[in-house]
Amino acid sequence: MDSMSRTTIFVTIALSLFFHVPTPANSTRMPLNSTPYKLVNEFCNQAKNKTFCVETFKLDPRSALAPDQVTLVKVAIDLGINDISKLKSHVSLVLPKHGTNPTAKLALQSCVSSFDVASEFLRGALKFVSGPYDEDSYETASENILNAGYSVESCQRGLDSKGVHDPSISRAVTSTSRVIGFAFRITNNVPTPTS
Ligand SMILES: *[C@@H]1O[C@H](CO)[C@@H](O)[C@H](O)[C@H]1NC(C)=O
Numbered sequence: 001m002d003s004m005s006r007t008t009i010f011v012t013i014a015l016s017l018f019f020h021v022p023t024p025a026n027s028t029r030m031p032l033n034s035t036p037y038k039l040v041n042e043f044c045n046q047a048k049n050k051t052f053c054v055e056t057f058k059l060d061p062r063s064a065l066a067p068d069q070v071t072l073v074k075v076a077i078d079l080g081i082n083d084i085s086k087l088k089s090h091v092s093l094v095l096p097k098h099g100t101n102p103t104a105k106l107a108l109q110s111c112v113s114s115f116d117v118a119s120e121f122l123r124g125a126l127k128f129v130s131g132p133y134d135e136d137s138y139e140t141a142s143e144n145i146l147n148a149g150y151s152v153e154s155c156q157r158g159l160d161s162k163g164v165h166d167p168s169i170s171r172a173v174t175s176t177s178r179v180i181g182f183a184f185r186i187t188n189n190v191p192t193p194t195s
Helices: 003-016 038-044 050-058 069-098 102-130 135-161 167-189
Strands: none
Touching (some): 038 050, 050 069, 050 167, 069 102, 069 135, 135 167
């Protein structure tokens, strides 16, 4: 699969989590003393499952008074990295159960490698959004996040293609992929500084 079509797949998945494409209107910066979770609520209002979105961001204390969308991007990326690390441990625990099935074992091992790749992409993205705003850096971050999403989902595709059914992994892959989708959407929404 070439990079264009895998990008398209992930964009489609990321967009399908939303009712509508948000307008880039949130360009005003919130004062530090604004209502808790104001930016989170604004963003999550566009999510298909607002509860999941808000609960996800509430896992990180920075979300409550996030002064800008860049903070939310960093939160979403860190949550994604954390999810991937949990997924990896989970798959490693499940692996011995499939020890007698070499095909399943290979598919699961390949999941672990995909998760490592996904983590690296997210770490790269974090670096690109951590400096001062720069259009190219944000584009690169956005591409890295797409690739991270693709890598996580490639685990599920690998399992499907080998006929390996593991609902606990599938649920975790879906939820991680949604968190990465949040990072992707916010990254593409970060307003260009006006000054
Ligand atoms: C929305 O997310 C919440 C929290 O993760 C979950 O309990 C609920 O089942 C989800 N609703 C739908 C319609 O998927």
